[in-house]
Amino acid sequence: TQLLEQSPQFLSIQEGENLTVYCNSSSVFSSLQWYRQEPGEGPVLLVTVVTGGEVKKLKRLTFQFGDARKDSSLHITAAQPGDTGLYLCAFNSHGSGNTGKLIFGQGTTLQVKP
Amino acid sequence: GAGVSQSPSNKVTEKGKDVELRCDPISGHTALYWYRQSLGQGLEFLIYFQGNSAPDKSGLPSDRFSAERTGGSVSTLTIQRTQQEDSAVYLCASSLGGALDQPQHFGDGTRLSIL
Numbered sequence: 001t002q003l004l005e006q007s008p009q010f011l012s013i014q015e016g017e018n019l020t021v022y023c024n025s026s027s028v029f030s031s032l033q034w035y036r037q038e039p040g041e042g043p044v045l046l047v048t049v050v051t052g053g054e055v056k057k058l059k060r061l062t063f064q065f066g067d068a069r070k071d072s073s074l075h076i077t078a079a080q081p082g083d084t085g086l087y088l089c090a091f092n093s094h095g096s097g098n099t100g101k102l103i104f105g106q107g108t109t110l111q112v113k114p
Numbered sequence: 115g116a117g118v119s120q121s122p123s124n125k126v127t128e129k130g131k132d133v134e135l136r137c138d139p140i141s142g143h144t145a146l147y148w149y150r151q152s153l154g155q156g157l158e159f160l161i162y163f164q165g166n167s168a169p170d171k172s173g174l175p176s177d178r179f180s181a182e183r184t185g186g187s188v189s190t191l192t193i194q195r196t197q198q199e200d201s202a203v204y205l206c207a208s209s210l211g212g213a214l215d216q217p218q219h220f221g222d223g224t225r226l227s228i229l
Contacts, residue, residue, distance in 0.1 A: 042205050042220025104157040
């Protein structure tokens with residue numbers, strides 16, 4: 001059972017289109033993170049959302065944390081081929097000693113065609 | 115560069131052999147993490163080191179997996195008697211501290227293929 005469910009798993013769109021990907025759970029989180037991973041590289045942190053209802057913008061990317069802090073969404077406006085990659089949501093799990101190990105969703109693979 | 119460095123970038127080996135994967139964290143980062151990324155399982159936590167504290171090994175899948183961090187810097191992940199299901203990308207990350215609000219910086223991973 002996945003703690004974080006991401007949808008859709010795959011998305012192929014044309015340049016200029018808008019899209020939204022979702023990260024859902026039945027658990028409440030103190031924060032959620034979004035990463036983007038390109039082929040052959042490690043994930044890169046895009047944003048951390050902390051407060052229920054919070055909205056953060058990063059250029060054409062808009063991130064929202066649900067009011068109940070159980071879900072999050074990533075909206076991309078006017079997608080470009082450079083947005084192609086694997087988008088992952090994650091939360092910090094309290095391991096032994098309050099360590100910050102990350103638990104990831106399965107990811108959404110986005111392909112933006114020119 | 116100043117990022118997390120992993121070596122080798124690719125490793126192909128025969129089933130039953132032992133492998134060692136290396137991670138050089140960002141200078142000054144005291145926390146170091148190993149993750150595994152495979153098609154079927156996504157990205158999974160393996161082990162965490164923080165300073166001189168005992169490592170959190172809760173994610174290691176079997177006793178064939180072990181890791182060391184010498185001198186609080188470089189880390190080596192060792193897989194003994196490799197199996198085909200060990201084929202995956204092994205990612206290392208480091209952060210300034212172990213606190214939950216410290217962002218983790220990932221290396222580009224080692225792609226391990228077991229024949």
